Amino acid sequence: MKTFKRLLQFAQPIGGFLTPYILLSILGSIFSVANFAMIMPVLDTIFNSLGDSAKPEKLMVLGDFEWYDLTNWKAYGYQFLNQMIAEGGDDAKMKVLYYVCGTTVIFSLLSNLLRYATARLREWMRARTVARIRSSIFDKVVLMDNAFFSSARKGDLMSRATNDVQAVEGAIMHGITTFFKEPIQLIIFFYALFNISTDLTLFAFILIPVSGGAISFIAKKLKRHSKKTQEMAANLLSILDEMIGGMRVVKAFNSESYMKEKYEVENKRYVRSFQKEASRRELASPYSEVMGGVFISILIIKGGSLVLTDASLTGSEFIAYISLFTQVLNPAKAIAGAIGNIQRGLAAGDRILEMLDVEIEIKDKENAKTLEVFDDKVSLENVSFAYEDKKVLKNINLDIPKGKTVALVGPSGGGKSTLSDLIPRFYDPTEGKITIDGEDVKDFTLHSLREKMGIVTQESILFNDTIFNNIAFGTSNASREEVIEAAKIANAHDFIMAMEDGYDTNIGDRGMKLSGGQRQRLSIARAIFKKPQILILDEATSALDTESEKLVQKALEYLMQNCTSLVIAHRLSTIQHADEIVVIKDGEIVEKGTHDHLLLQKGVYHKLQSMQKM
Incomplete structure (x- = not known):
């Protein structure tokens, strides 16, 4: 009852x-x-x-x-x-x-x-x-x-x-x-x-x-x-969703029969349970x-x-x-x-x-205030983060001054993406705090905090909608001129105009009608349209071919000119001109400095550079 x-x-x-x-x-x-x-x-x-x-x-x-x-x-x-x-x-x-x-x-x-x-x-x-x-x-x-x-x-x-x-x-x-x-x-x-x-x-x-x-x-x-x-x-839906999302892998590994068998086993279990329910x-x-x-x-x-x-x-x-x-x-x-x-x-x-009834942990505190301006720096103070009792970050201390570019590099699984997710409060630190201009980010409303940020990730997350609506995502009164300007800066305008319906072209589920480079340039155009003060780039070019990477990198450089940027990079050649490079290994900062300074130290960064040149 x-x-x-x-x-x-x-x-x-x-x-x-x-x-x-x-x-x-x-x-x-x-x-x-x-x-x-x-x-x-x-x-x-x-x-x-x-x-x-x-x-x-x-x-x-x-x-x-x-x-x-x-x-x-x-x-x-x-x-x-x-x-x-x-x-x-x-x-x-x-x-x-x-x-x-x-x-x-x-x-x-x-x-x-x-x-x-x-x-x-x-x-x-x-x-x-x-x-x-x-x-x-x-x-x-x-x-x-x-x-x-x-x-x-x-x-x-x-x-x-x-x-x-x-x-x-x-x-x-x-x-x-x-x-x-x-x-x-x-x-x-x-x-x-x-x-x-x-x-x-x-x-x-x-x-x-x-x-x-x-x-x-x-x-x-x-x-x-x-x-x-x-x-x-629900299990049947999960298997179907996984298969559709990973169809290229399924076919590449000749796993059609395996997936069919897996689905059939679950389907038979469902039928037996449904028949028992129906009989009653x-x-x-x-x-x-x-x-x-x-x-x-x-x-x-x-x-x-x-x-x-x-x-x-x-x-x-x-x-x-x-x-x-x-x-x-x-x-x-x-x-x-x-x-x-x-x-x-x-x-x-x-x-x-x-x-x-699921408890929402990341939410506005009582009397949270609006983040009006960003004047000085973003700071991580003794930040640690654990996920399911596994410590991913340990005692991170890092300043990202306004207008500067800080790059995060290091072996995979070291905690770079987790660190970047803490700044817009996708997660909260289990220890320590993150501040903007000296104030804890938890003191600001989530909306005003994230309003100041633009994010471009390795996976271009687009929606089954028109190109215009994807660039102007989240804005109901966007002008066509603003959208076109953002697309031009992102080197996306030419390929958009070459499409049959231009900016009104529907790009399909997850943007699958576009190439990888085109999808990434639309993601960058979306970030440019937002005019963020803080920019987070999480391996934004690592999945692209050389030609696409050049176009995307050029768009990113323009975007970063007027932003405070945190860049996670796999290809070290893309971050050599960063104001500071931070090397993270096993959840800890092991090195900091400019590109030239870190090469002279002959530490982890030097080793990563040498491996990429081989």
Whole structure:
């Protein structure tokens, strides 16, 4: 129930929905009961039970009895029809029959119009609520720390945002509306049944717990299997995502059969789990159907005895009772089906809420201020960082003065990229602090901190959108002139104009319609467009061929002229003119200085240079 209540919060404000929904459900149920109640005067008219009594001296007046007293409503109706027969002449009973059947049609029309209105209201509420769940998931994912994505499987996240939300949409929200509407129908139907025959209705209540206990047992089993099935569906998505992302590697290593076998094993596990879940889910409806048939048969025997023995029930009342009781089975079966679906939805809801409950560690502190200007330097003071108990950086002390270029070099895995990720607060140091102009970066809002920075990485991260929107990413009011200027500086304008739609060309998923050099130049154009004060380049040219590297390097040099730059380089030739080169090995700074100074020391940097010249 805790999961159910939390999911219900997404329906807020629910009062504006429930009031008209409950009102329409009540009116629809009343007209539905009235429709079946008309069976009694129809039968009594046909079989001459109606009109045998003398014309009443005075009709009952509506105000003489309570509106909820169905016995008096029946008496009033029969008196009215008896009067019609007494005053109607030879064909009076046919006129009454027409009248009763016409009234039945009107009641049926009103009942179904109200049912349609409740369905429209339900679907409106359902769509709005599920949209809020989707938005909450997206908003949460956008704010999550980089550390979360380092350990989470993308396929699992996609499954929670799609499959699990669909399960909630089809189960929880349908269940919520079912548990508001169907109980109302049951209450009104049983109230009418009590008014027709108290003895027969009390007898029916004895049978209900037998069915309810079995359905509850099925529902508990279903939730457990549903969660397992949804986790396996997430695994399938993860394998598919990995294969698509690494398709070139799969083909290069002739691993198609391996991937197919891996997927097939997981797919068979999913099928087995799904079949177990389905067998329990589909059991609820046939079980309720069988129990409904058993109920009706037992009630016919019991009701028939009341008609035949002590005459406490008339024939028309008995038939109306059975007809109305068959309608009781519909909301009862809907509730039984909803219980099964809700258990499946609760399992999906648990997975959604589990993701929404992930603690966000990198966030604005209370009273965080805006970083207005950057005047002096970025400093790392005794900074250490550990990831999963493994120390990646150890006691780093480093100053990056404004307007200067500092390069980080060293063996792979030494912690260079991790260090650069600490400055825009993709991660926070486990020890020490990072300051800008002497103030801890944690004192600034994340937005204002990152607004001052531009980042170009080895992997060009582009989006399935136009070239224009990729360069102006994150800006809604960018001018075409500004975008074109950034592209020209990045040496990208010529190849863009050579494309069929120019800046309006869609570059495909991850920019796959472009070459590696073209993608990287678009990434640089995006950074130039932002006009950053602090620039972070993480091996921005290491994956390029010589010709592309020259174009990209020229664009980077222009970009770095007016920036404070932190450059991570694999090719040492690209950072020889840096104001300071910092050598990092095993998470520690082992050397610092200019290119010439470090070569004279004949240490790690000299060794790296020698290896690249070989």
